[in-house]
Amino acid sequence: MDIYDRLGVRKVINAWGTITIVGGSLMPPEAFQAMAEAGRSYVDLHELNEKAGQYIARLLGVEAAHISSGAAGGMVLAAAACLTGTDMERICALPDTGDGANEIIVQRSKGHSYVYQAMRYTGARLVPVGCPQQMTLEDIEGGLSDKTAAIMLYLDIHRQPSIREVAPIARRAGVPIIVDAAAELPPRSNFCQPLADGADLVVFSGGKGIRGPQATGLILGRSDLIEACRLNASPYSAIGRPMKVGKEDIAALVAALEVFVSRDEAEETAEYKRRADQIVAMLDGVPGICARTLVDDPRARPVVPRVYVDLAADFSWTGRQVREALLAGDPPIAIGETESGVSVAVLLLDDEQQVRTVGARLREVLLSAQAQ
Incomplete structure (x- = not known):
């Protein structure tokens, strides 16, 4: 009986992806070992943060690099760094930004964004x-002012200009570009x-593609801004103090x-495609569906091979009903929901048995739905 059994929590087969709600990913043995090693000694956290970032x-x-408390925590530190630089007086004053530049240009959102909320936590005013x-270069230029502290972009959004297109505008204005790339690994080129x-x-x-602790994030970039991130973070008495990263998590992420x-990466991609193709083959003959493997669907993050199952217009169930039926089963299986059906991510399936279990249960649920 493990800890989840003692708590009465069901263990889920993750065919959804590197999703926070189901735990992100599973750490490799090397990360567990590093975590255990780190937990046996005391260290100076200032030194550990510096040396881990340098390594x-x-x-x-x-x-330069700095380890944060998840990607959202990283966005807090990145925003704070752009507001304060390495000025300790300004760092200690946050979220009061005084008369300094405190505006961050972002793409207008149609709903709540926890990423935007994270940046506002610093005292930044979002523009x-x-x-x-869509967001255009003209939109960005129109949002610039003498109060602009940064421009924020998403790496995975195709409704906004590329980093390469925005960079000249940012350089002319003398402001940095912050990029949220939370779920953008692989590819490792990212x-x-x-940068x-x-x-x-x-x-x-x-805790997504890297498969480190879910409570960690990673900030990469200019050395002066990374130093500002570090000064805004724990163990300093700064805006990032509540988002503490323990020595065990730092060690595990490094490992x-x-x-x-x-x-x-090529071998990994080939294996993911083999798994996806296997599940597609297991769905052969199910009426009212179209199952296929997509190797590089730009809508999915990370961009790795996965299975898409489109349901016919007259199919008995919606994609959400299929997803809920799998999650309610034994064992619970988490998959994605799309506009036309469901998706299956194979990159986090533990072994061949889980691949077969996901394919068999999905087939069973789809056939059961059609029989009603």
Whole structure:
């Protein structure tokens, strides 16, 4: 009996993806070992933060790095860094920004965004431009003022200009670009490419594609801004103090990164495609559906092979009903819901048995729905 059994919590097969609500991902053994090693000794957290960041920067080939408490926590520190720089007086004053530049340009959202909420936590005033469907270079330029502290972009949104297009505008205005890339790994090229394109700070989740602790994030970028992130973070008495990252989590993320960068991405992609193709084959003959493998669907994050099952217009159930039936089963299986049906992410399935279980249960649920 493990801890989840003692708590009465059901263990879920994750065929949804690196989703926070089901735990992000599972750490490799090397990360568990590093976590246990770190938990046996006391260290100076200032030194650990600095040395871990320096090691990660060398490992990834970037200028500087800092470990945060998840990607959302990383966005807090990135925003704070752009508001304060390394000025300790301004750092200690947050969320009071005084008469300094405190505006961050963002794409207008049609609903609540916890990422935007995270940045407002610092005292930043967000300046929404464009519309939820599109943001143009003209929109960004129109939002600039002498109060602009940063421009924020998403790496995965195709309704806004690219980093490379925005960079000249940001440079002329003398403001940095913050990029939210939480779920953008793999591909591993995303560690460096956004920075090469002109981003100043790029924020990743540590507990998604990297497969580190879910409570970690990773900020990469300019050394002066990374230093500002560190000064705004715990163990300093600063805005990031409530978002503490423990020594065990820092050690585990370093180890997870070592494993992540050592793996062959082409081999991983081929294995994910094989798993997806296997599930598609297991759904062959189910009436009223169209199952297919998409290798590089730009709508999905991360961009890896996954299964899409489109339901016919007269199919008995909706994609949501299919998803809920799988989650209510034994074992519970979490999958994604799409506009036309459901999706199955295979990258986090533990082994061949889980691949077969997901395919068999999905087939069973789809046939059961058609029989009603």
